[in-house]
Amino acid sequence: MEEDKKDNIDVLNPQDEKSEVSNFIRFFIDQDLASGKHKNIVTRFPPEPNGYLHIGHAKSICLNFGLARDYKGKCHLRFDDTNPTAEDVEYVDSIMDDVRWLGFSWEDNLFYASDYYDQLYNYAEFLIKEGKAFVCDLNQDEMRKLRGTLTEPGIESPYRNRTVEENLDLFRRMKEGEFEEGTKSLRAKIDMKSPNINMRDPVIYRIKKAHHHRTGDKWCIYPMYDYTHCISDAIEGITHSICTLEFEDHRPLYDWCLDQLPVPCHPRQIEFARLNLTYTVMSKRLLRALVEENLVNGWDDPRMPTIAGMRRRGYTPEAIRNFADKIGVAKANSIVDFNLLQFCLRDDLNIKAKRVMVVLDPLEIEIENYPDGQVEFLDAENNPEDITAGSHKIAFTKHLFIEKDDFKEDAPKKWFRLAPGAEMRLKHAYYITCNHVIKNEQGEVIKLICTYDPESKGGWSKDGRKVKGTAHWVSKDHVLNIEVRMYDQLFKVPNPMDIPEGMDYKINLNQDSLRVIKNCYAEESLKDAQSGEKFQFLRQGYFTVDYDSTPENPVFNRIVGLKDSWSKIENK
RNA sequence: UGGGAUGUCGUCUAAUGGUAGGACAGUGGACUCUGGAUCCAUAUGUAGGGGUUCAAAUCCUCUCAUCCCAGCCA
Numbered sequence: 001m002e003e004d005k006k007d008n009i010d011v012l013n014p015q016d017e018k019s020e021v022s023n024f025i026r027f028f029i030d031q032d033l034a035s036g037k038h039k040n041i042v043t044r045f046p047p048e049p050n051g052y053l054h055i056g057h058a059k060s061i062c063l064n065f066g067l068a069r070d071y072k073g074k075c076h077l078r079f080d081d082t083n084p085t086a087e088d089v090e091y092v093d094s095i096m097d098d099v100r101w102l103g104f105s106w107e108d109n110l111f112y113a114s115d116y117y118d119q120l121y122n123y124a125e126f127l128i129k130e131g132k133a134f135v136c137d138l139n140q141d142e143m144r145k146l147r148g149t150l151t152e153p154g155i156e157s158p159y160r161n162r163t164v165e166e167n168l169d170l171f172r173r174m175k176e177g178e179f180e181e182g183t184k185s186l187r188a189k190i191d192m193k194s195p196n197i198n199m200r201d202p203v204i205y206r207i208k209k210a211h212h213h214r215t216g217d218k219w220c221i222y223p224m225y226d227y228t229h230c231i232s233d234a235i236e237g238i239t240h241s242i243c244t245l246e247f248e249d250h251r252p253l254y255d256w257c258l259d260q261l262p263v264p265c266h267p268r269q270i271e272f273a274r275l276n277l278t279y280t281v282m283s284k285r286l287l288r289a290l291v292e293e294n295l296v297n298g299w300d301d302p303r304m305p306t307i308a309g310m311r312r313r314g315y316t317p318e319a320i321r322n323f324a325d326k327i328g329v330a331k332a333n334s335i336v337d338f339n340l341l342q343f344c345l346r347d348d349l350n351i352k353a354k355r356v357m358v359v360l361d362p363l364e365i366e367i368e369n370y371p372d373g374q375v376e377f378l379d380a381e382n383n384p385e386d387i388t389a390g391s392h393k394i395a396f397t398k399h400l401f402i403e404k405d406d407f408k409e410d411a412p413k414k415w416f417r418l419a420p421g422a423e424m425r426l427k428h429a430y431y432i433t434c435n436h437v438i439k440n441e442q443g444e445v446i447k448l449i450c451t452y453d454p455e456s457k458g459g460w461s462k463d464g465r466k467v468k469g470t471a472h473w474v475s476k477d478h479v480l481n482i483e484v485r486m487y488d489q490l491f492k493v494p495n496p497m498d499i500p501e502g503m504d505y506k507i508n509l510n511q512d513s514l515r516v517i518k519n520c521y522a523e524e525s526l527k528d529a530q531s532g533e534k535f536q537f538l539r540q541g542y543f544t545v546d547y548d549s550t551p552e553n554p555v556f557n558r559i560v561g562l563k564d565s566w567s568k569i570e571n572k
Numbered sequence: 573u574g575g576g577a578u579g580u581c582g583u584c585u586a587a588u589g590g591u592a593g594g595a596c597a598g599u600g601g602a603c604u605c606u607g608g609a610u611c612c613a614u615a616u617g618u619a620g621g622g623g624u625u626c627a628a629a630u631c632c633u634c635u636c637a638u639c640c641c642a643g644c645c646a
Contacts, residue, residue, distance in 0.1 A: 022586065048646050083645060140644060149642055151574045185644050195575040197642050206644035225646045249576055249641050273578085273639095284646095326595060328585045330578095333639055337583045340596050350609060385609070416607070425605060459605045470605045539606050566607040 023329040025063070025270055029071060029240060032268070041073035041239045045099070045106075046229070048080045049091035049213075051284045052299040052306045053098045055320070055341075056275040062324035063272070064242060065104040076236055077106035081114045082228050084212035092213070094299075098307040103317045109236075113228050114214045116235055120223045121175070123231060123261050124186060124205060128167045132260050133204065134160055135170040136187045146192075147200055154192035154200040174207055177220045181207045188227070190256060198253045202226060230254040234263035241267045244274045245331065275327065276335040279489035280305045281496050286505060295509065296490070302546070302557050303490045303513050313487065314534060314544030314559035319348040335495060345560045346542070353536040354382045357394065357427065357472040358522040358556075360484060360540065362401035364476065365448040367432065370398040375477075378458070380428045394523050396429050399476035401521050403539075406471040407448060409437060414569055416469030418448070425470040427538060431456040472538040479521040482554040485546065486515040526554065534559070 032038050043064040047057065068075035077099060081087050099106070127133035136159045138146065148154035162170075174184055186205035194200055204227035209220045230253075233241045241254075248271045258266045276282055282305065290296045290304070299306050302313035310320070323344040327336050357380075376396045383389035402418070411419035418424045423433045436449035455462045459470070489510050490496075496508040522537075529535070535543050541561035549555040 027588080046646095050646080080646065086645070143644080144642075147642060149574085152642095153574090154642090182644065187644095197575080200642085203644050208644080222644095224644075229646085245577070246640055247646090251576095271577085278583085326584080328595095330585070332578050332585095334584060337596065340584070343596060346608090355606080384606085414607090427605060429605095467605085469607080472606075536606085536608085539608070541608095562606075562608050564607075569607075 021325065025242060025272065025329055028270060038239045041067065041071050042237055043067050043073065043240055043242060044076040044078050044236065044238050046078045046080045047095050049088065049095060050086040051091060051288060052094055052308055054282055054287065054305045054307065055277065055310065056282045058102060058307055058320050059275045059324050061099055061102055061104060062321055063329055074109055075106060076109040076111055078111040078232060079113065080229065081112055081214065082222050082225060084208060084210040084222065087213055089213050094308060101311060101317055102320060111236060112214060113232050114212060116232055117215060117219060119235065120228060120231060124171065125168065127260060128171060129164055130260065131164060133186055133188050134162050135167050136185050137183065139182055147197065156192045157201065160189065174221050179207055181209055196249055196252055198250050202253060226250055226253045227257055230257045231263060233267040234258055234265050237265055238267040241269045243269060243271055245271050247271055272329050273331055273333050277305065277341065278335055278338045278494040279491050303487050312547060314542065314557055315345060316348050319344040322348065342560050349534055349536065349542040349559065351385050353534045353542050355536050355538055356523055356526055357474055358520055358537040358540065359401045359403050359472065359474050360517055360520045361404045362521050363404040363407055363445065363448065365400050365402055365450050367398050367452045368449055369451045372398060378428050392525050394428065395475040395478040397475045397477050400473050401476060402471050402473045407445065409445065417471060423467050425459055425467045426473045427470050428459055431461060431467055474521045474523050478524050480524050480527050480554065482520050482522045482526065482556055484517045484520045484556050484558065486517060486558045488513045
């Protein structure tokens with residue numbers, strides 16, 4: 001958290017930051033600033049509290065808060081809470097957590113659309129008095145029939161020409177709760193023949209006898225998104241109201257509402273393409289389905305693309321912010337390669353993560369020329385990328401474990417690791433040579449007998465001979481037993497939404513997205529691992545302490561693996 | 573087939589009439605006590621056809637492809 005704050009304050013010269021990035025939104029802002037239309041900009045991040053935020057929202061958060069930071073403006077956090085049946089404080093809290101965790105601050109600019117219910121109501125009466133809105137008795141079915149289709153114009157409601165007095169009276173009685181849900185609504189009087197269906201007398205208030213998580217039972221009529229959003233923006237003095245592409249068709253309605261009303265300003269709505277990532281889904285509907293059908297373990301399952309899930313997995317806010325920066329902002333629909341996110345993660349973790357040694361799949365070795373009972377505490381650097389990170393001690397003894405994968409009885413070409421008769425370096429320790437292979441009755445290798453070169457302490461030989469392979473290891477008498485959770489993509493295919501006719505999205509689920517490995521042997525220093533601390537398990541990948549971890553049963557999540565160029569060589 | 577938008581390397585994104593550039597991914601190499609990191613080098617792109625211009629990814633025009641819209645959801 002400290003680091004995040006520092007990161008934000010760090011940006012003292014927005015010009016530097018701006019020169020790196022350019023996008024059409026910044027172009028508009030530059031124009032509006034240059035023309036004198038605005039002196040300062042105000043943006044907003046406006047989630048509906050009806051679910052957990054995901055990496056797509058992170059893009060929007062970084063965009064809106066990033067713009068405010070770079071232009072020395074403000075970014076509000078506003079909850080778009082106009083549909084009480086879908087919303088909950090659980091989500092409000094998680095959203096605030098997520099935005100903070102990402103490293104952004106809304107300062108004292110926290111708002112709720114529900115804060116404006118009174119103003120919104122008064123503006124609605126204003127609209128009625130101007131003859132621009134009417135109470136309609138059509139039910140949902142009837143309204144749909146009169147709305148027309150994509151190619152045919154709609155037909156005006158028979159209630160469209162009620163008098164102002166009648167409309168005012170009915171609307172007030174709606175508010176008083178006199179009518180049942182669905183029997184009446186308030187509609188804007190615009191144009192039933194408009195080719196834009198949003199303009200065909202859209203509903204702006206509906207009756208919902210539902211408890212609201214903030215206003216309780218005060219209201220039984222609730223304003224609709226299109227009517228609420230533009231007015232909320234105007235009330236808050238938003239200059240640039242940035243939303244996703246699907247609202248492009250709503251912009252005429254956004255502008256219409258503000259044109260009719262005596263609002264303080266008229267923000268500019270700008271639309272950009274939402275984020276899609278390969279091998280995952282980004283729709284709240286599907287993410288909710290994964291949770292509710294127990295295909296994952298909750299919204300913060302480390303496989304989920306939710307911010308809560310990524311945080312638990314071990315992703316860093318810096319990596320996500322950097323990712324948001326790199327993908328840019330544009331209007332073309334696109335699917336970003338998941339590799340880019342992984343790159344950003346490794347890039348950040350590489351300079352931060354403490355190096356430790358953990359053997360996931362152990363193979364015992366005995367150093368036959370090493371004294372029984374002797375223990376040496378060897379120096380292991382914490383991070384080769386950061387000399388200030390210091391070092392820690394690891395125990396070396398006669399009996400050790402190495403990774404099963406680091407030994408091959410029949411070594412292929414270009415094999416640098418251990419094989420019968422071959423020499424390999426144990427990281428931070430000695431050169432060893434494999435002399436005997438011990439097998440069980442099934443013919444499986446269960447133990448190796450090796451010798452070490454006492455002259456190679458620290459990993460260097462006096463005669464200067466080169467050993468290409470270096471492996472991680474852990475002393476048999478100094479192990480910490482840990483559980484490791486290896487995560488893979490939730491879906492098997494790059495675009496899980498590309499589903500064959502009549503099939504369920506679940507056919508693309510990766511059944512092996514979670515692999516739990518128990519009884520991994522970690523160096524003892526890991527017993528002091530703090531919650532949230534990031535490690536590189538040497539040659540394996542980046543890991544962090546999971547929420548389930550206890551001192552008795554330490555649990556680590558693999559955040560992301562290391563790049564593996566051996567597998568490429570092997571495949572050739 | 574009404575309306576709104578969008579098409580630039582495999583992917584994402586710059587270029588705002590004047591050298592099509594960057595990042596990721598890929599490939600080749602160097603280096604390395606992590607087959608990690610780092611460094612160097614590299615191929616591949618303006619959806620298509622016409623037009624305007626000394627000059628077009630950019631302007632005009634036609635075509636094609638893709639996405640969004642018929643909630644009292646946001």
